[in-house]
Amino acid sequence: MTGVVDVQQSAVPAAPHRGNGNGPVPPFERIVADYGPLISRIAMSYEADPSLREDLTQQIFLAVWQALPSFRSDSSLKTFIARVAQNRSISFVTKQVRQPRLAELPEKLEADTLNPEESAIEVNERELLLEATRRLPLPQRQVIILVLEGFDYSEIAEMLDIAPNALALRLSRAKAALKSMLEQRQ
Amino acid sequence: MTDFDLDRLGDVWRQQLDPAEMERLQRTAAAVGRRARWAQILDILAGAAASVVVIFLVWTNPHFETFLLGGAAILVLLVSNVRLRKLRQVELRSLTGSTEDMLEQSINRLETTLKYKRFSLIAIGPALVVGFLLAWAAGANPGVLVAPALRLVWRGTTFAVLAGVVVYLVFAIRRERRELQRLRAMRESYRLEGESSAS
Numbered sequence: 311m312t313g314v315v316d317v318q319q320s321a322v323p324a325a326p327h328r329g330n331g332n333g334p335v336p337p338f339e340r341i342v343a344d345y346g347p348l349i350s351r352i353a354m355s356y357e358a359d360p361s362l363r364e365d366l367t368q369q370i371f372l373a374v375w376q377a378l379p380s381f382r383s384d385s386s387l388k389t390f391i392a393r394v395a396q397n398r399s400i401s402f403v404t405k406q407v408r409q410p411r412l413a414e415l416p417e418k419l420e421a422d423t424l425n426p427e428e429s430a431i432e433v434n435e436r437e438l439l440l441e442a443t444r445r446l447p448l449p450q451r452q453v454i455i456l457v458l459e460g461f462d463y464s465e466i467a468e469m470l471d472i473a474p475n476a477l478a479l480r481l482s483r484a485k486a487a488l489k490s491m492l493e494q495r496q
Numbered sequence: 497m498t499d500f501d502l503d504r505l506g507d508v509w510r511q512q513l514d515p516a517e518m519e520r521l522q523r524t525a526a527a528v529g530r531r532a533r534w535a536q537i538l539d540i541l542a543g544a545a546a547s548v549v550v551i552f553l554v555w556t557n558p559h560f561e562t563f564l565l566g567g568a569a570i571l572v573l574l575v576s577n578v579r580l581r582k583l584r585q586v587e588l589r590s591l592t593g594s595t596e597d598m599l600e601q602s603i604n605r606l607e608t609t610l611k612y613k614r615f616s617l618i619a620i621g622p623a624l625v626v627g628f629l630l631a632w633a634a635g636a637n638p639g640v641l642v643a644p645a646l647r648l649v650w651r652g653t654t655f656a657v658l659a660g661v662v663v664y665l666v667f668a669i670r671r672e673r674r675e676l677q678r679l680r681a682m683r684e685s686y687r688l689e690g691e692s693s694a695s
Contacts (some may be wrong), residue, residue: 342525347513350521364524371528373591380588390592397591397598404602404678435508448682449689452595457502458509471594472690480689489500 335381341374345391348459349374352392355443355455356399366402373398385468392459393469396452403448442491450484457481546573599683606676610669617665620658627654 336344349370357363377394381387443454456466467477513521547570554566590598631651 338529339522339526342522346518346521346525347510350513350517351509367521368524368528371525372532375529375532376584377588377591380592394591397593397595400595400682401590401598401602404675404682436511439505439508447685447689448595449686458506460506460510471596476690485500485502492500 335378335387338375338378341378341387341391342371345374345388348388348392349395351459352395352399352455354440355451356403358441358444362406366399369402370395370398386465389461389465389469392456392461396455396469400448438492442488445491446484446487449480450487453477453481454484454488543573543577596683596686599679599686603676603679603683606672606679610672610676613665613669613672617662617669620662620665624658 335341350367353363353367353370357366373394374391377390381390439458443451443458446454452470453466456469461469463474463477467474470477472480550566550569554562586601590601
């Protein structure tokens with residue numbers, strides 16, 4: 311497992327949303343600052359077309375805004391947002407007449423700390439990864455995205471509402487498919 | 497990327513967004529939040545305004561008929577509000593629940609919509625016949641429609657609207673049928689994935 315956990319959990323600032331019971335939820339602006347990149351990556355992994363992706367991103371933000379009052383603290387906010395984002399992305403994809411386009415470089419992926427050469431390698435690597443992820447069947451894509459986002463097994467199993475052994479099997483298939491696609495692209 | 501290490505791929509995946517990209521994302525989210533807040537405010541204001549108008553009309557015309565009409569209008573407002581809230585709750589449940597549940601709900605919803613649209617498409621034929629009969633009856637009585645030119649405009653408009661509705665329904669049904677196929681295929685892929693995990 312990745313071992314990367316919720317690095318973006320934020321402190322609770324003033325004027326929070328009211329959660330459904332167990333304590334306040336950070337305001338929307340704070341959530342965007344903390345989880346915007348997560349939402350953006352999830353949108354990228356479901357939609358390659360930049361204008362449609364913008365549309366999808368807006369729909370995810372709206373869905374999060376609407377769903378926020380129903381958030382309960384029995385799972386982390388990151389888990390909640392990832393679930394809403396994935397569900398909205400899947401329903402968005404089903405509404406598209408054409409199949410999702412495969413190869414397109416998302417704009418401005420590079421980290422600003424890298425030099426141009428490193429940056430180009432990283433962008434190329436990330437582009438390949440995104441492209442391969444978009445080609446996975448949906449059940450496998452969901453698992454891989456959540457693993458890459460740093461969620462642990464129990465969180466993923468809970469989010470997808472499946473047993474841990476079913477998750478392990480799905481993940482091993484997804485890894486095999488991803489590996490084969492990445493190797494073909496080398 | 498020859499070594500398949502998910503930890504390393506995770507690091508590549510979670511690269512920081514460019515500051516300009518992050519700023520754009522925040523602007524998008526702020527605009528979405530603003531629109532959603534305004535929609536909420538307008539919703540409340542529209543309900544309140546409609547209620548005030550009904551109350552004013554009843555207040556200034558205190559007759560049994562206006563009481564009845566006003567009560568009916570308030571009831572319609574209440575019922576549509578409750579219905580809207582229920583629809584939003586269903587939508588919310590599908591967003592925050594499991595993907596398979598969401599797909600199931602979407603399939604059910606789309607099947608119902610398709611049935612309704614197919615029925616509407618079929619019902620246009622009999623509706624046209626009834627419409628022609630009514631028009632014929634009106635034509636038999638010259639006092640109903642004033643001038644032949646007006647009658648022509650009226651018939652032309654009716655025909656254009658009906659043709660528009662038919663075209664819209666045909667395209668909507670085709671689009672929704674394709675969406676239903678995609679949803680069913682997705683549900684099937686989840687089912688297969690689940691079955692092979694269980695075996």
